[in-house]
Amino acid sequence: MTAVLSSRQREMLVSVSLVAAVACILLGVWEFIVWKFELPKALLPTPRQCWNAAVLERGALFRATISTGFAAFSGLLVAVAAGYGLAVIFSQSRSLRLALFPYVILLQTVPIVAIAPLLIVWSGYTFRTVLIVTAIVCLFPIVNSVTGGLLSTKQDTNDLFRLYGAGRWKRLLHLQIPSSVNHLMLGTKTSSGLAVIGAIVAEFFVGNSTSYDGLGTLMTGWANLLKTDALVSAVFASAMLGIVLFGTVHLISAVFLRRWTKFASTAG
């Protein structure tokens, strides 16, 4: 049987079965803990109870996942656009970089829960506020890695460009930006998980402001109703959302940006 499979397929099969094995072990441990300590399901439900709750609430769960996913994805896009712009500016001037970079770090270190209420005052209970919160959370990894990418061109290629008399603009367009694509994707992947967290945190404060609940608002409601099983299923939904978002970013980089990222992928 294995002889029929190519080595790549075999590797895939091995990794999938390993991941599945870990999942089984973890679920078993979880089930065992609940059973051993006779925990009521309001404190810790069993995996099966969570699954049943997810099936029961599938409509709400699905709509909320879509709403939150949309918020996370839009926020990530805003962060990529803003982060890229900032990084390009930083790559062009050392003094600008010196002057502004600490403030970008500040954006990363100020707890979002502290500024969320302020953002509500300024921007209201709107989808825009959710978007801003998500974008703030996602911004730093993108700025950080893209700036790094734009600055890390190799010395000999730099020399080559200088030799041919390429100006700042040409150097940016033809050398720095192409060679930073990898870093952009790296930063975006890091931020893709953060985007889901950002969107859910924003929903805790703002609500989702779409016609449906988001995962954040759903979780608050279920927590108030002590529906811990449904709550855990929502946690899994947000984890799945993070994986989907990560996978999407990966897919984009593998399919559309292959020209710039293929070296890195094959070498990895």
Add this chain to the structure above:
Amino acid sequence: MLLAMKATIEFDFFLSPSARGFPRSIDEGDTVGVFHSLGGCVPVIRVIALTLGLVILFMSGCGSSSTSSTSTGKKSAKSSTDTPTAGSPVAIQLNWYPESEHGGVFQAEADGGYQAAGLKVDIRPGGRSAPVAQELALGRVQFGFANADDVVVYRRQGLDVVAVLAAMQDNPRCILVQEKSGAESLNDLAGLTLQCQAGRPYLEFMRSKGLLDKVKEVPYFGSVAPLVADPEIAIQGYSCAEPLLAEQEGVKVRVMMVSKLGWNPYSSVLITTGKLIKEQPELVGAFVKATQAGWESYLKDPTKGNADILAANDHGMTADVLKYGSEQMRILAMPPGDQSKVFGRMSLKRWIGLVEQMDALDPSQAKVVKPEDCFTDKFLE
């Protein structure tokens, strides 16, 4: 400290763009992302080994901590089975920041009622998401505050929570709007933004009446400030606190009682667990009686209780609001026409009514909770 270090490192790196330590360029091709490392299976095995190790660590930690907590729970249970000896430690978890709705407990403590009953009471303030049911279920507290509808919610989730005293016969739940919002009653909320705690059964009740159809529901943070700032905002509240809090900020508000719609669960309900009632009825009896006396004293003269509440609440409570609150409490605790001679008593009829209302709102949970299991009057005299 660590953060500062991290920042400095990043910053240093940006000071020297051509730093040697950063050779990451396109042709050197670093491994990017987790997906690639999944390809080779040796790292995966390592990851699994690590995960397993962590799981075992977690389990052993978890096991020892929970066995120790249950064993201490049992120990304390045994040591005080007979009669509450001098200073039996008892903890009570409030369901909100201390307010006049918890007056009886603070008054009983201030009057020395708990001490006289041989109880050493630890009053734990709550907040926006006070884990009353969880703390009770884990045995970290012996008593808690809740609304009658919460008791049904908890029991539906399999927690054996029992109401032993209901201080408020009438539910204080209200919606507050500014007078200039133009909304005259709960029928006029359409177009407003309502700050409320998602999942509260009263919201489901209002929704079932179609009152929230065009209302934007957003989270509530326990402050009247948004209501004061914006006439388009309505907030949830208790009629014994928030109306005056808002008026003190200088706006005229309209108070719309949800009980007028027919949603009127008992409130400021003292809850405990069925287990504690079975194992230590004397302790429960002593606490309930002392709390009942505390409430009766508080409703006569709340001065002492209010002083302690004010000291325990650092969320914008004022002496005036507490005074107003205790006056309102008198109306809610002893509504005109209420025949019950015994303070805090509950009737099976009202519990049946409540459970029927809640079953109708969520048919999937119908018949899960029996009204007669929700409460007991046996500690009240």
